[in-house]
Amino acid sequence: MSPKTLYDKIWDAHVADETDDGTCLLYIDRHLVHEVTSPQAFEGLRMSGRKVRAPDKTIAVPDHNVPTTPDRVNGIENEQSRIQVEALDKNARDFGIHYYPVNDIRQGIVHIVGPEQGWTLPGMTVVCGDSHTATHGAFGSLAHGIGTSEVEHVLATQTLIQKKSKNMKVEITGKLSPGVTAKDITLSVIGHTGTAGGTGYVIEYCGEAIRDLSMEGRMTVCNMAIEGGARAGLIAPDQKTYDYVMGRPHAPKGAQWEAALAWWKTLYSDDDAHWDEVITIAAEDIAPVVTWGTSPEDVLPITANVPAPSDFEGGKVEAVERALDYMDLTPGTPLTEVEIDTVFIGSCTNGRIEDLRAAAGILKGRKIKQGMRAMIVPGSGLVRAQAEEEGLAKIFLDAGFEWRLAGCSMCLAMNPDQLEPGERCAATSNRNFEGRQGRGGRTHLVSPIMAAAAAITGKLTDVREMMNADAGQ
Amino acid sequence: MEKFTKITGVAAPMPLINIDTDMIIPKLFLKTIKRSGLGVNLFDEMRYDDDRNERPDFVLNKPAYRQTEILVAGDNFGCGSSREHAPWAIKDFGIRCVISTSFADIFFNNCFKNGILPIVMPKEVVDVLLKDAEKGENARMSVDLEAQTVTTSDGEVFRFEVDSFKKHCLLEGLDDIGQTMNKIAAIDVFEAKAKVERPWV
Numbered sequence: 001m002s003p004k005t006l007y008d009k010i011w012d013a014h015v016a017d018e019t020d021d022g023t024c025l026l027y028i029d030r031h032l033v034h035e036v037t038s039p040q041a042f043e044g045l046r047m048s049g050r051k052v053r054a055p056d057k058t059i060a061v062p063d064h065n066v067p068t069t070p071d072r073v074n075g076i077e078n079e080q081s082r083i084q085v086e087a088l089d090k091n092a093r094d095f096g097i098h099y100y101p102v103n104d105i106r107q108g109i110v111h112i113v114g115p116e117q118g119w120t121l122p123g124m125t126v127v128c129g130d131s132h133t134a135t136h137g138a139f140g141s142l143a144h145g146i147g148t149s150e151v152e153h154v155l156a157t158q159t160l161i162q163k164k165s166k167n168m169k170v171e172i173t174g175k176l177s178p179g180v181t182a183k184d185i186t187l188s189v190i191g192h193t194g195t196a197g198g199t200g201y202v203i204e205y206c207g208e209a210i211r212d213l214s215m216e217g218r219m220t221v222c223n224m225a226i227e228g229g230a231r232a233g234l235i236a237p238d239q240k241t242y243d244y245v246m247g248r249p250h251a252p253k254g255a256q257w258e259a260a261l262a263w264w265k266t267l268y269s270d271d272d273a274h275w276d277e278v279i280t281i282a283a284e285d286i287a288p289v290v291t292w293g294t295s296p297e298d299v300l301p302i303t304a305n306v307p308a309p310s311d312f313e314g315g316k317v318e319a320v321e322r323a324l325d326y327m328d329l330t331p332g333t334p335l336t337e338v339e340i341d342t343v344f345i346g347s348c349t350n351g352r353i354e355d356l357r358a359a360a361g362i363l364k365g366r367k368i369k370q371g372m373r374a375m376i377v378p379g380s381g382l383v384r385a386q387a388e389e390e391g392l393a394k395i396f397l398d399a400g401f402e403w404r405l406a407g408c409s410m411c412l413a414m415n416p417d418q419l420e421p422g423e424r425c426a427a428t429s430n431r432n433f434e435g436r437q438g439r440g441g442r443t444h445l446v447s448p449i450m451a452a453a454a455a456i457t458g459k460l461t462d463v464r465e466m467m468n469a470d471a472g473q
Numbered sequence: 474m475e476k477f478t479k480i481t482g483v484a485a486p487m488p489l490i491n492i493d494t495d496m497i498i499p500k501l502f503l504k505t506i507k508r509s510g511l512g513v514n515l516f517d518e519m520r521y522d523d524d525r526n527e528r529p530d531f532v533l534n535k536p537a538y539r540q541t542e543i544l545v546a547g548d549n550f551g552c553g554s555s556r557e558h559a560p561w562a563i564k565d566f567g568i569r570c571v572i573s574t575s576f577a578d579i580f581f582n583n584c585f586k587n588g589i590l591p592i593v594m595p596k597e598v599v600d601v602l603l604k605d606a607e608k609g610e611n612a613r614m615s616v617d618l619e620a621q622t623v624t625t626s627d628g629e630v631f632r633f634e635v636d637s638f639k640k641h642c643l644l645e646g647l648d649d650i651g652q653t654m655n656k657i658a659a660i661d662v663f664e665a666k667a668k669v670e671r672p673w674v
Contacts (some may be wrong), residue, residue, distance in 0.1 A: 013671075014664075015661050016656075016663035016664075017656050017660070017663075018661050019638070021636075021637050021638055023636075023638045025653060025656060025659065025660065027663050027674045028661070036503050036504075036556075037503075037555065037556065039506035040506065040507065040508050043506070044650075048650070050650075057674075064503075065504065075661065078504075080504035080505070081504060082640070083506060084504055084506060087506055121674070123671075123673065129555055129557075130554070130555055131477060131554045131555040131579060133555075144579075145554075145555035145579050145585035146555060146579065146582075147556075147560075147579060147582065147586060148508075148557040149556055149557060149582075149586035149587070149649065150586070152581070153649050153650050153653065154648050154649065155652075156654075157650065157653045157654065157657070157660060158660065159639075159660055161649055161652075161653065161655060163636070188575035194550070195491060195552050196491075196548060196549040196575050196577075199549070199575055199576075199577065199578060200578070225580075225662060228588055229549070229552065229577060229580050230579065232520040238586075244654055252673035255672070256605065256672060256673040257674065259672070260671070260673045263671065295491050295493075295552075296522065297491075300526060308634070309663075315488065315489070315490040315547050315548055317545075318488070318489065319489060319490050322489065336580075370580075387531070399652060412500050412505070412554075414500045414501070414503065421523070431493075431495070431553060431554075433494060433495040433496065433553060434494045434495065434518065435495055435496075435518050436495050436500075439499070439523075440523075441547065
């Protein structure tokens, strides 16, 4: 048998039909659904009299629209948001799919709930009407976002019409330095490849620095594969993966666990597999990074200065002029002098328990800068409960952060958590596009510890200095 | 789905690179439970000022480009989210074809599901087409899917590549689900086999 990549193996195990031109029907093992990209798909099913083919493989949770303030138990004030969430309630009921409603403690961001509940398993195909579905690739599953027409297609047929992507290997060699996190890895890779660098590829992340990451960190890395343009990002499963999955509500048990484990252990790229593209980055060359522009590729180490349009070529020159104008930044300004007024810690990129622990490690015994608006939005109700049990919530509240209920919140600002025009935010989310966190709002993407440090100083900050101070150096 | 065969119409230039889905249709318009009516909010933040007045310097607000049917755009058009509201808004505005050097994967696929043809052309061709589009309403470009050609207002012809299955679907206006339903037996067979091989799924 010819050598295969991990992607090749998962792909081959899911092809239900293939035509001569290579167009395949790819069978889908898990379909995650949220309220924003699904109503038109369910409506399509109704209009054509179709059912959900595999309701037991379909899991829905409202996350994009839901308020994160405690008063949400009394209902959603915004009429359009309420209608969308109510539509999901009804669709889940009518079509008999698994559902975690707004006030269920298991509710949260769909990409956090899936792994947490054991829906996401190695070797699976996972789709969702959301680009950050790439997150689930951390388990060695093939996971990617789809549009609403494809949501309807999967609901009706449990398959997707697909052509195979190319294979890209991104290897992060060696060990990360203190203060450098999974978020810095994934942003640095995008800075290296550009936001279109991954177009047409599925990326497998590998190397010592990736193996050393926890499952939470691996989810952060894969989450932003889409920001690099890739269809999906994945990481081969290992003992950490099995340990994370074992015992979760929907993970296999008993003899099925053993059978699953035996298959999962075959899920790795063969030594002599063919790669269409290989990128190697040394972990020691990765610093804590921050974005300065309006594209996730606009990444620099925190120690750098704001670049000038003349530092770039081609169409990027105009894009950088526009970005600097939008971001109100002057070339040559040290990034550590950029003042911020808002901090957002959360999202499917960095809203898991490990992210909260890391932020708490910086915030413990400190206060946020006066006038700073800072919020922590856990990725799920269970993450929130765990953080409260571990005493993290108290650290956040004592530091001056707001401690919210679970949801997508200010990552895309579809709910009331938004930036006002001209406000500047250090955010642990995944996109710094114009208007992403609110019309006219300015976003700097950072890791949770960098966000925590910025909340204290009121400026983009090199968290390593704070860590050194803590260590008494 | 509406068929796409051949169109001749006004082409608008948007040379900015990395035009993302938040620019194409901002999140506040994703709260709809319908597919229609999004054209008025296409490129909303670029198109309207804070008081909801049209920005006169934005290309689609200029008299020559109000009837735009073809968009010639900078690299990596449609990057960002999976929101199909982006092609819905484009289509609702009246645009049937977008030409760029590259597209984000999900946006590219979403176009084909909605009767929109995204065309990938080399940089030097996109530059020629951008120049042509700058001529305003006098520059009526033609796109012929059957022949796989784009013809400028000067009669210069460029050939493009398109996936044969996607081309077939657009030309015939075929609905994906209907076609897959014809292969339901293959899905049944796969499902039965998978249930034995991977019963934990």
